[in-house]
Amino acid sequence: MRYLHNGHVTLALESRGGGARHLLFVHGWISSRRMFYDVVAQLDPARFTSHLLDFRGAGLSDRPPDGHDVAGYASDLRAALGALGESVEVVAHSGGAKVAQFVALEPPPNLRRLVLVAPAAARAAAVDPKHRALAERAFGSRRRIAAFQRAAMTRRPPSETMERLVEDALVAQREAWFGWYDRGRSEDFSDRVGAIGLPTIVVAGERDPLAPPARVRRNVSGAITGAVLVTFKDVGHNIPVEMPADLARLLDALGPVT
Numbered sequence: 219m220r221y222l223h224n225g226h227v228t229l230a231l232e233s234r235g236g237g238a239r240h241l242l243f244v245h246g247w248i249s250s251r252r253m254f255y256d257v258v259a260q261l262d263p264a265r266f267t268s269h270l271l272d273f274r275g276a277g278l279s280d281r282p283p284d285g286h287d288v289a290g291y292a293s294d295l296r297a298a299l300g301a302l303g304e305s306v307e308v309v310a311h312s313g314g315a316k317v318a319q320f321v322a323l324e325p326p327p328n329l330r331r332l333v334l335v336a337p338a339a340a341r342a343a344a345v346d347p348k349h350r351a352l353a354e355r356a357f358g359s360r361r362r363i364a365a366f367q368r369a370a371m372t373r374r375p376p377s378e379t380m381e382r383l384v385e386d387a388l389v390a391q392r393e394a395w396f397g398w399y400d401r402g403r404s405e406d407f408s409d410r411v412g413a414i415g416l417p418t419i420v421v422a423g424e425r426d427p428l429a430p431p432a433r434v435r436r437n438v439s440g441a442i443t444g445a446v447l448v449t450f451k452d453v454g455h456n457i458p459v460e461m462p463a464d465l466a467r468l469l470d471a472l473g474p475v476t
Contacts, residue, residue, distance in 0.1 A: 219231070219232050219278070220232075220233070222297055222298065222301045223297070224274075224293055224294055224296075224297035225293075226280075226282065227274050227279070227280045227282050227285065227294070228279065228280045229271065229272060229273070229274065229279045229280070229294055229297060229298065230251070230271075230272040230277055230278035230279045231269060231270070231271050231272075231298055231301065232251055232269070232270045233267060233268065233269045233270075234258055234263060234267070234268045234270075235258075235261065235262075235263030235264070235265075235266050235267045235268050236263060236264065236267055237262065237263060237264055237265035237266040237267050238265065238267075238474070239265060239266050239267070239307070239474050240266075240267045240269065240302065240304045240305065240306045240307070241261075241266060241267070241268050241269065241306070241307050241308075241309055241469065242269045242270075242271060242295075242298060242299065242302065242306045242307070242308050242309070243257070243258070243268060243269065243270045243271065243309050243310075243311075244271055244273075244295060244308055244309065244310035244311065244314035244315075244317065244318055245271070245272075245273065245276065245311055245312075245314050246310075246311045246312025246313040246314045246315070246338070247312060247313040247394075247395075247398055247399070248276075248363075248386070248387040248390045248394065248395055249276065249311070249312075249314075249383070249386050249387070249390075250272050250276045250277030250278075250386040250389075250390075251270030251271055251272050251276075251277055252270075252277065252382050252386055253311060253383070253386070253456070253458050253459065254268075254270055254309070254311075254458050255270075255379075255382070256375075256379060256458065256459055256462035257309075257458050257462045257465050257466050257469075258270070258466075259462070260462055260463050260466030260467075261466050261469065261470065262470075266469075267304075269298070269302060269306070271294070271295070271298045273291050273294050273295075273314070273317075273394070274286070274290065274291070274294055274391075274394070275390060275391035275393055275394030275397075276386070276389075276390050276391070276394060277386065277389075279294075281391040281393075281394075282393075283393055284393075286391075286393045286394050286397025286398050286401070286402065287397060287398065287401040287402045287405065288316065288317060288320050288402050288405045288407075289320075291314075291317040291398075291402070292317050292320045292321050295308070295317055295318065295321050296321060296326060299321075299326045299328060299329055300326065302328065303328060304328060305328050305330045305475070306328050306329060306330060307330055307331040307332075307333060307469075307472075307475065308321075308329060308331070308332055308333070309333040309335065309469065310332070310333070310334055310335065310337070311335045311336060311337075311456075311457070311458055312335070312336050312337065312338055312428070312429070312455065313338045313398060313402060313403070315334040315335060315336070315337030315338055315438075316337065316338040316339065316340060316402070317402075318332055318334065319332070319334070319337070319340050319407075319411055319414065319438075319442070320340070320407060322414045322416050322418075323407070323410055323411070323413065323414065325415075325416060329416065330416065330417070330475040331416055331417045331418070331419070331472075331475045332414075332416050332417070332418040332419070333418075333419045333421065333468075333469065333472075334418065334419070334420045334421065334438060335421045335457050335458065335465065336421065336422065336423055336426055336428070336429045336434075336455050336456070336457050337420060337429060337434060337438050338403065338429065339408065339429075339433070339434075339437035339438050339441075340406065340407045340408040340410070340411045340437070340438075340441070341406055341408040341437050342403070342404045342405060342406035342408075343403040343404065344404075345399070345400065345403070345404065350399065352366065353366070353395065353396070353399060356387075357392065357395055357396075358388070360384055360388060363384050363387045363388060364380070364384050366387075367380070367383050367384065367387070367456070369427070370426075370427060370428055370454055370455040370456060371454040371455060371456050371459075371460055372423070372425045372452060372453050372454035372460065373452070373453060373454065373460040373461070375456075375459040375460060379459050380459075383456070383459065408437070408441060411438075411441045411442050412441060412442065412443055413443075414442050414443065415443075417444070417475060418439075418442050418444065418445040418446070419445070419446050419448060419468075419472065420434060420438050420439040420442075420445050420446065420447045420448070421447075421448050421449075421450060421457060421465070421468065422434040422435070422439075422447060422448070422449045422450070423449075423450055423453040423454050423455060423457050423460075424449055424450060424451045424452055424453060425452060425453060425454050426453070426454050426455045427454065427455065428455045429455060431447075431449050434447070435447055448468065450464060450465075
């Protein structure tokens, strides 16, 4: 574990393994770097170096009142990429995938590939008042957060993994919950993503209620020139914990960027 500075914000960055391929894992809304623990456990540490970032407001990173939007989180991701220096492939989940697309519009020189997992689109998402009210009721409640998480998934992860998801949502900063919900989700840069020039793999869950494959195909893989869409069968939104071995096998099969 190390800590890096992005202006006034200190960010936690955990690294595992010592291989030549460097992957930077980026979590989504009310989550943390620990979303990817089960995926990293499946990767050969002699071939991969896995870096796991906590955005501001999450995990072990600072809790500033500001920056809980696309630009703020993008600055966190850029800080992590700058600290690594090595050529890096970014593996980003859900809202983190929207942030990764924004960074890729003007990519740092060491960003070599995007793997977007159950991605939020660059297109603005309308706020659903019913879902927003459910989020308000869930904030700070272990029982309701667990129900909130289960509703997004098709497969039931191991109990220790489920507990990790709940704990990370419990400790997530309130501004991270609702700053991203009210501002980050509604930001729109969909007119620009066609200019992304990086190799891009998009992973959709067949039964994802939040980012269904048809929407992902239309708004993400279909919008990014040359992007390849892979659909995992019988899985919901939290692919990194529902199908960690399958996601790890895909990352392995991609091979290094040449």
